[in-house]
Amino acid sequence: MTDPDPYIQTWEERYALPGYLYGSAPNRFLAAQAHLLRPGMHALAVADGDGRNGVWLAEQGLRVLSVDRSPLAIEKAAALAASRGVTLETEVVDLFQWRWPVATFDVVVSIFFHLASPRREAIHARMVRTLRPGGRLILEAFTKRQLQFASGGPRDLEALYSAEELQADFADLEIERLDEAETELDEGAFHQGPAALIRLVARKPS
Numbered sequence: 001m002t003d004p005d006p007y008i009q010t011w012e013e014r015y016a017l018p019g020y021l022y023g024s025a026p027n028r029f030l031a032a033q034a035h036l037l038r039p040g041m042h043a044l045a046v047a048d049g050d051g052r053n054g055v056w057l058a059e060q061g062l063r064v065l066s067v068d069r070s071p072l073a074i075e076k077a078a079a080l081a082a083s084r085g086v087t088l089e090t091e092v093v094d095l096f097q098w099r100w101p102v103a104t105f106d107v108v109v110s111i112f113f114h115l116a117s118p119r120r121e122a123i124h125a126r127m128v129r130t131l132r133p134g135g136r137l138i139l140e141a142f143t144k145r146q147l148q149f150a151s152g153g154p155r156d157l158e159a160l161y162s163a164e165e166l167q168a169d170f171a172d173l174e175i176e177r178l179d180e181a182e183t184e185l186d187e188g189a190f191h192q193g194p195a196a197l198i199r200l201v202a203r204k205p206s
C-alpha cells in the first residue's frame with residue numbers, strides 16, 4: 001500500500017510545539033475500558049502520537065508497542081514513559097508500509113486515527129489481523145457530525161466515521177459496543193469543546 005497522506009508535515013509541525021497535543025492524560029473512553037485490561041496483556045497503540053494512551057496502558061501493567069509515523073511524536077512518547085517510570089516499546093512506522101505482526105496482540109487501541117476510504121478499510125483489516133483470537137479492539141473517533149464542531153478532527157467528511165462503516169470494517173469481530181455520543185472534549189490544546197464521537201469495543205472470536 002502506498003500512502004499519499006499530505007498531512008505528515010503538519011503532524012511534525014504540531015508535535016514540534018511544546019507540550020503534549022492532546023494532553024498527557026489518557027483518552028477518557030480508553031480509560032473507561034480498564035476493566036477489560038489485565039497486567040501482562042500485549043497491546044498495540046496505533047497512531048499513538050505523543051503517547052498519552054500507550055503510556056497509560058503501560059501503567060496498567062500491559063506490555064505496549066506504541067507506533068506512529070511522526071519521529072517527534074515517538075520521541076515525546078518515549079520521554080513521557082521515562083518520566084512516569086514505565087516501559088514503552090516504540091517504533092516510528094508508516095502503518096501503510098509496516099509489516100503488521102499477525103495474530104499477536106491481546107489489545108489494539110486506535111484513538112482518533114482518521115483515514116478516508118479505501119485507506120480506512122485497509123488499515124482496519126490489518127488491525128483485525130494483528131489481534132490474537134479473543135483479543136479486543138478499542139477505538140474512538142469522530143463521526144461525520146463533527147464537521148459542525150471546531151474541537152478537532154479532519155475537515156473531510158470521508159475521513160470521519162459512521163457506525164455503518166465501522167460495522168462493515170469489523171464484520172469479522174464480535175461487536176460488544178458501538179455507540180455515538182455528543183460530548184465535551186477536554187484533551188490538551190487540540191481537542192477542546194463539543195464533539196461528535198463514535199466508540200467501538202470489539203472482540204476477535206476465539
Ligand SMILES: C[S@@+](CC[C@H](N)C(=O)[O-])C[C@H]1O[C@@H](n2cnc3c(N)ncnc32)[C@H](O)[C@@H]1O
Binds near residue numbers: 046096114
Ligand atoms: C489525531 S492524532 C492521534 C494521536 C493519538 N492516538 C492520541 O489520541 O493522542 C493522529 C496520529 O496519526 C498519526 N498517523 C497518521 N498517518 C499515519 C500513518 N500512515 N502511520 C502511522 N501513524 C500515522 C499521526 O502522526 C498522528 O500522531
